[in-house]
Amino acid sequence: MDTQFLDTLKKRRSIYNLGKNMTLTDDEINSLVKMAIRESPTSFNAQTTRAVILYGKKHDQLWDIVVNRLKSEVPSAQVYETTKQKVASFKAAYGTILYFTDRAVVANYEKQVPLYAVNIEPWSEQGLGGAQQNVWTALAANNIGANVQHYNPIIDGEVRLAFDIPETWVLRAQMPFGSIEQPAAPKTYIDDHDRFKVLK
Template identity: 60%
Template sequence: MNTDVLNVLKQRRSIYALGKEVKQSPDEIAKTVADVIEETPTAFNSQTTRAVFLFGDKHDQLWDIVVKRLKSEVPTAEAYAKTQEKINSFKAGFGTILYFTDTAVVKQLEKDFTLYADNFATWAEQAQGSAQLNTWTTLANNNIGASLQHYNPLIDELVAEAFDIPANWTLRAQMPFGSIEAPAGSKDYMDRADRFKLLK
């Protein structure tokens, strides 16, 4: 079998040592990622995923919001210093993609297709995962490192206010990205016998 896609998937790793030495422009990155998200399948072609692209001062503003919000959640000054170091590694990147789900679309689908109403929220989450993986892999294929972070819901209201996010958009993840300043560590895999079943 052709393994081109598999080989690209193997490039996708969580990169935490990010820099700003990205060859592509913000406009080029945003357009490519928008294209990727548009081509990502969704149940009922519902297109529930939304994305906000942050560069420059807006990128920095996001991670300033995060580190300030986390101060009240971290028990000690020592722990907070480690938190600051982690957040600064994201801020050191070139940009951030914020992923949202449009809950207004989900709710409308629940009304329009009552037989499947209990599934639309789950399907929206599946769409998120697909869009995030496709984007992450595309970035990796262009030698751009990224990781996926989840500081929601702690930062939801602050992010909505700072970036004028519609009330029906629910924050699902944050993807800081940039030049790869250090490679990812080794990756462990569980025993396939515990994970897969082949029936013939």
């Protein structure tokens, strides 16, 4: 049994201590991200996932938007200080991938296949999740750490303006990535008996 792919999956962890000590070029990272998303399946091959890759000042700008926006959301100054530290760890990364769903494509497929219209949006979310997983695993295969955050929808409007995002693109996740400055803690698993059934 070939376990190479499974071994790579095991490398894909939520890495929170990220840095800027990259061995791949920006062009290589761009190619990796594009290919991983391009080859990710979607229902009806609708290809509803969109992505924006941020580097340098644009990457910093995103996390400045997040930390400034959160100031009015957290309950106290003490909590905000903790929040700022957390966001600073994402800003310390090399770059960020923003993931979007193109609602125009979703709406079009809802009309094209009315029998399955109620499922098109959740299926598009499954496709986006698969794309994230594939990008994340591809990054891990190249010894690049990442994690996934969800500061949407509170940052959606400012992100749209800052990065010229089309109106039909709905922000779904943010993935900071960079060099692995500290590995993740060992992963725990629930018992297989509680998770799987094998029937013959």
